[in-house]
Amino acid sequence: MPNRKIPCVLMRAGTSRGPFFLREWLPLDEQERDQALIGAIGASDPLQLDGLGGNSTLNSKVAIVSRSTRPGCDLDYLFAQVGVGHQSVDTRPNCGNMLAGVAPFAIEQGLVPAQEGSTTVRIHNVNTGATIESTVCTPGRQVTYEGEARIDGVAGTAAPILLNFLDAWGAVTGQVFPTGRRIDVVDGLEVTCIDAAMPLMILRASDLGVGGRERPAELDANTALLERIEKLRILMGARMGLGDVTHSVIPKPVLVSPGDHPDSIVSRYFTPHKCHASHAVTGAIGVSTAFALPGTVASGVARAPGRHRLSVVHPQGQIDVEVEVAAQGEEVAVVRAALVRTARKIMQGELHLPDYVFPARTAQEVDTERSAEHFPQEEVRIIVPTSAGGGNDTMARILTRKLGPGLGHVVSVENRTGANGSVAAEYVAASRPDGHTLMFGYIATHGINPVLQTLRYDPIRDFAPVGLVGYSPTVLVVNTELPVRDVSSFIRLLQSSPAGRLHYAAAGEGTIPHLAAEMFLRTLGVQGQQGFQHAGAAPAISATVRGQSHWMFPSLFSALPYLKSGKLRPLAVASATRLSAWPGVPTLAESGIPDLDLTQWYALFAPAGTPEPIVRKLNQVLNQVLEDPEVRARMEQDGAQVQTSTPEQLLRHVRTELERWQGLVRTTGLLQAQALELAQEL
Numbered sequence: 001m002p003n004r005k006i007p008c009v010l011m012r013a014g015t016s017r018g019p020f021f022l023r024e025w026l027p028l029d030e031q032e033r034d035q036a037l038i039g040a041i042g043a044s045d046p047l048q049l050d051g052l053g054g055n056s057t058l059n060s061k062v063a064i065v066s067r068s069t070r071p072g073c074d075l076d077y078l079f080a081q082v083g084v085g086h087q088s089v090d091t092r093p094n095c096g097n098m099l100a101g102v103a104p105f106a107i108e109q110g111l112v113p114a115q116e117g118s119t120t121v122r123i124h125n126v127n128t129g130a131t132i133e134s135t136v137c138t139p140g141r142q143v144t145y146e147g148e149a150r151i152d153g154v155a156g157t158a159a160p161i162l163l164n165f166l167d168a169w170g171a172v173t174g175q176v177f178p179t180g181r182r183i184d185v186v187d188g189l190e191v192t193c194i195d196a197a198m199p200l201m202i203l204r205a206s207d208l209g210v211g212g213r214e215r216p217a218e219l220d221a222n223t224a225l226l227e228r229i230e231k232l233r234i235l236m237g238a239r240m241g242l243g244d245v246t247h248s249v250i251p252k253p254v255l256v257s258p259g260d261h262p263d264s265i266v267s268r269y270f271t272p273h274k275c276h277a278s279h280a281v282t283g284a285i286g287v288s289t290a291f292a293l294p295g296t297v298a299s300g301v302a303r304a305p306g307r308h309r310l311s312v313v314h315p316q317g318q319i320d321v322e323v324e325v326a327a328q329g330e331e332v333a334v335v336r337a338a339l340v341r342t343a344r345k346i347m348q349g350e351l352h353l354p355d356y357v358f359p360a361r362t363a364q365e366v367d368t369e370r371s372a373e374h375f376p377q378e379e380v381r382i383i384v385p386t387s388a389g390g391g392n393d394t395m396a397r398i399l400t401r402k403l404g405p406g407l408g409h410v411v412s413v414e415n416r417t418g419a420n421g422s423v424a425a426e427y428v429a430a431s432r433p434d435g436h437t438l439m440f441g442y443i444a445t446h447g448i449n450p451v452l453q454t455l456r457y458d459p460i461r462d463f464a465p466v467g468l469v470g471y472s473p474t475v476l477v478v479n480t481e482l483p484v485r486d487v488s489s490f491i492r493l494l495q496s497s498p499a500g501r502l503h504y505a506a507a508g509e510g511t512i513p514h515l516a517a518e519m520f521l522r523t524l525g526v527q528g529q530q531g532f533q534h535a536g537a538a539p540a541i542s543a544t545v546r547g548q549s550h551w552m553f554p555s556l557f558s559a560l561p562y563l564k565s566g567k568l569r570p571l572a573v574a575s576a577t578r579l580s581a582w583p584g585v586p587t588l589a590e591s592g593i594p595d596l597d598l599t600q601w602y603a604l605f606a607p608a609g610t611p612e613p614i615v616r617k618l619n620q621v622l623n624q625v626l627e628d629p630e631v632r633a634r635m636e637q638d639g640a641q642v643q644t645s646t647p648e649q650l651l652r653h654v655r656t657e658l659e660r661w662q663g664l665v666r667t668t669g670l671l672q673a674q675a676l677e678l679a680q681e682l
Contacts, residue, residue, distance in 0.1 A: 006036070008351035009105055010052060014097025014341040015153040015278045015316075017059045019052055019351065020105045023066035023078075023646055028616050030648055032358065034089040037062050037082055039357035046085035050354060053084065057271050060084050063098045065106050069645045069653050071471050071599045072576035073124040073131060074112050076649065077102045081249055087357075092172075093250045094127045094198060096281025100161045100341035103134035104143045108345075114138040126652055128171040129659075130197065133164040145344045152317020153278035158342035165285055165337045168197035172250070174659075176333070178240035182295040186232060192296040193240050196334070197285035199251040201236045203229075204297050205268065212257025212266050216275035216315055219255075219268060226273065229253045233272060252283055256291075256298045264311040264318070265291045265298060279314035281341060287312050288321040289334045305332075372613030375435055376409045382604070383414050383428050384440045385421030387536040391558040391640075395469065395602060396440045398634050399625055406621040413440075417535070420510050421445040422455055429462035433609035435618060438466065442602045444511060447657035452510045459658065465650035466604040467619045469626065472557040472640045473575035474516055474598040476588065477568040479550050487572050487591035490551070494526050504531040505540040505549035513540060516553035516574060516598050523593055544568065555600045560639035574598045601657075602640075603650050619647055 009020045019040050026033045038044070041060050042051020053060045062080040069076060079098055081090045103121040107114050112121050119138045124131055137144050137159040147159030169176045173195045184191045192202040205212030208225060219225065233253050237245030245251065255268040269276040269283045276283075288310045290298040300310075305327045311318045324336035382400060386392040396413050404411040416424040425445045431437035439445070446459040457463075476487070484490040494502060506514035517531055532549050534540040537558040544552045545567045552559075553574065562568040563582075572588045573579055574596050588596045604622060606615060623644040625631055632642050645653070 004353050004355065006351050006353065008040070008349065009108075009345060010347040011063075011101040011105065011343055011345050012154070013063070013099070013101030013343045014151065014281055015058065016061050016095060016097035017054065017346070018061035018063065018098060020063045020065065020101060022109055022111075023064050023076075023649070026064065028619070028646055028648065029612055033648075034080075035357045036353055037080055037089050038087045039353040040351055041082040043083045043085070043087050044357075048084065052351075053082070055084065056277075057081065057084055057274070058277065061095055061098050063095075063102060063105070065102055065109075065111070066646070066649065067111055067644070068122075068124050069468055069643055069649050070124045070131075071473070071597075071601075071641070073122045075102060075106050075121060075123045076126050077123050078126040088247075090249050091127055092248055093252075094125050094130065094282050096163065096197065096283075096285065097341065099123070099125070099132060099134070099163060099281065101343040103136045103161065104145070104343055104345070107136065107138065107143050114141040114143065116141055125171075126649075128168070128197075129656055130168040130171040131166045132168070133162075133166060135162040135164070137161075145342075147342070149340055149342050151340070151342055152314070152319070154342065158344055160340045161343055162338060162340055163281070165197055168282075168285060168337070169289070169334065170195050171197070172199050173241050176289075178242075179236070182293070183297060184236070184239070186235060189232070190297050191232065191236060192290055192298060193236050193251065194286050194290050194296070195240070196289040197337070198280065198282035199237075199240060199242065200254050200283060200286040200290075201233055201251045202254045202256055202287065202290055202296070202298050203232070205255040205257040205266075208255065210255065212255055212268060214268070216268070216277055219275040229270065230273065252280070254283065254287060256287065259311065259313055262301050263309065264313055265300065266313045269314065276314070278316040279312060279319055281319065281339065284312040284314075284319040284321055284339065285337045288323050288337065292323050292325055292334055293332060303332075372611060372617050375614050375617060376407055378436055379410045379412060380404075380407060380436050380438065381412055381414050382438050382440050383416050383424045385416060385424030385442070385445055387417050387538065388415050390536050390538045391472065391555055391638075392440055392442060392602065394638065395557065395635065395640060398631060398638075399469065399622070402625040402628055402631055403621060406625055407618075419453075420449055420508050422449055422453065422457070425449075425455075425457050425459075425462075428605065429457040429607055431607045433464070433607040433611075435606055435610050435614040437607065438618070439463070439605045440469075440602065441605045443600045443657065446603070446605070446654050447601075447661055448510060448512070448515070450658060451661040459654055460651070462608050463605040464608055464610040464615050465647045465654065466606055466615055467622045467647060468643045468645035468650050468653065469602040469604060469622075470635060470640045470642045471599050471601040472555040473573050473579065474512055474553050474600060475556050475559055475563075475570050475585070476520070476572045476574065477544065477552055477554065477559055477563070477570050479544055479547050480567065480569050481547060482550055482569075484571070485569075487586070487588070487593070490571055491524060494521075494524065494529060497529070499527070500530055502529050502551065503549045504529070505544045505552040506531050506533050507537040507540045507554075508533055508535065511537075512555070512598055512600055513537065513553045516596070517551075519596060520553070520593065523596070541568070553598070556639035557600075558639075601643075601653070603645075603653075615647055 041053040042048035064078040149160035428439035504517040
């Protein structure tokens with residue numbers, strides 16, 4: 001039975017307003033969650049009399065916040081656009097205005113500790129995959145909403161919230177210009193499709209017979225204009241790779257016209273069927289990006305590399321955006337954008353949801369719920385896809401010591417090796433979907449293998465995600481006999497050594513240690529240095545310690561005992577940030593090797609079809625075990641960072657990983673070659 005009373009914080013964020021929820025406050029099942037959001041907003045009628053909405057898409061927004069499942073990020077932020085007058089929830093777009101309230105909300109809810117003076121929080125936007133830094137005023141280690149910052153469209157002043165968009169370019173479609181061109185010509189009109197914080201379709205207002213400075217009501221009354229824009233939006237949405245966007249709010253249409261000075265541009269932003277009363281923050285990022293770059297319908301004056309303060313003029317004022325332009329070869333790109341927003345907490349309390357938004361449960365659903373109360377009824381087996389003694393095996397055995405008492409039954413570990421984890425994955429996928437057979441999955445089984453191989457299992461369709469366990473960064477290590485102390489000296493040695501002189505060790509074809517080594521060599525342009533493949537990480541590390549191989553990219557979890565004993569020397573970590581326990585070891589990016597973030601992750605999965613109440617019970621017990629101080633200490637002592645999640649968060653994580661590796665396949669000849677080799681072997 002869904003909870004009819006849930007905690008809620010109502011906030012004004014930027015020029016939007018809506019309820020903020022911790023993920024744990026809402027139903028775990030996504031369908032039930034969406035029904036709860038529809039009830040919260042009162043989406044069933046246009047006036048939204050029975051909820052928190054305000055008869056407008058700007059006030060029918062929801063923010064769902066949780067601790068992040070992504071390394072290097074503090075928070076996950078899922079935005080939901082709820083319908084006005086129709087029961088719908090769309091989680092495809094992002095909302096930069098609602099984003100302004102995420103950090104203060106999370107700090108006040110205890111998800112992030114406040115710092116003295118100001119607190120910077122790194123946010124992963126689940127909708128788009130983008131990362132944003134939000135800096136909030138926290139005098140006396142307390143969030144304050146009072147200040148002197150003013151944003152157009154909001155009365156009064158408030159404390160400034162700085163939003164710094166770090167990687168929003170191409171986050172949704174994979175390309176800044178998803179059609180492959182900066183200008184497309186359609187129906188006699190020049191159109192720019194751009195994916196920069198928000199997928200946009202930008203047109204010149206003058207090409208459509210309007211001035212571009214009309215009030216929103218005037219544009220909304222021009223039905224011929226709206227119909228033409230919508231036809232173009234549906235057509236260009238398909239060309240952008242977004243599929244049929246008829247019932248989606250992206251891409252957003254934008255009409256642009258010249259500003260009052262060379263650093264300003266006038267924008268009319270549609271949501272998409274009505275003109276926005278002011279302007280979306282993410283839309284302002286996209287418009288300013290198109291304005292700063294050459295060759296688009298919005299292009300302004302040519303801009304030199306560096307930071308530029310641009311203004312996007314909207315019906316209620318303007319949004320000032322600081323963009324950083326960089327030259328990348330012959331191309332000019334925007335690599336960063338920052339702007340100031342404000343937020344205010346309006347109310348915090350308990351939200352009462354009406355019964356009619358939840359469909360009645362069937363007798364079968366009631367029986368399933370009751371059966372979960374008696375789960376488990378026999379031994380629970382965790383199938384580990386790697387050999388005994390390795391990092392995955394060790395981590396799984398740490399968990400089973402506490403999972404058994406938590407579930408009230410025996411929990412054991414069973415190792416089933418082969419095909420880089422595929423043997424175990426196939427076995428679990430074909431097991432009874434009753435929760436008694438689980439899989440200790442990881443980046444190979446649910447991220448890399450499906451991209452590199454033709455498998456007899458589907459990582460999404462054949463599994464019910466239970467929850468994340470944690471992650472461990474990949475580390476570049478060398479045999480202590482090598483005369484190198486840092487990455488630069490190691491690179492010089494690699495480049496000067498004869499072909500075949502310096503071997504790397506890998507845990508098998510297609511594993512992270514294998515791919516990391518090959519990507520590292522390709523980045524350096526080094527040829528002829530080969531690797532030895534081993535049946536798992538443990539023998540590969542052992543070979544490196546003995547000097548049979550000279551270097552390796554193991555996970556920190558696997559390598560830590562040898563680093564502590566001095567049998568291996570760490571040179572760099574392949575992650576976004578340095579390790580807290582090893583602050584003297586730089587990242588590869590700091591050492592001049594960017595874009596090699598290969599953090600490994602681990603999670604529990606059940607076979608597809610496992611009843612949702614059983615999955616929920618497993619998730620609850622797993623998260624309790626991971627919060628146990630003894631388990632956390634043991635994991636961290638061995639080089640793994642604990643990370644809890646809901647089943648839905650794990651599902652989104654797997655989808656994101658698959659998209660990331662598919663992107664690497666499309667752009668990296670190395671991975672295409674590896675996929676061909678593996679296919680030939682199979």
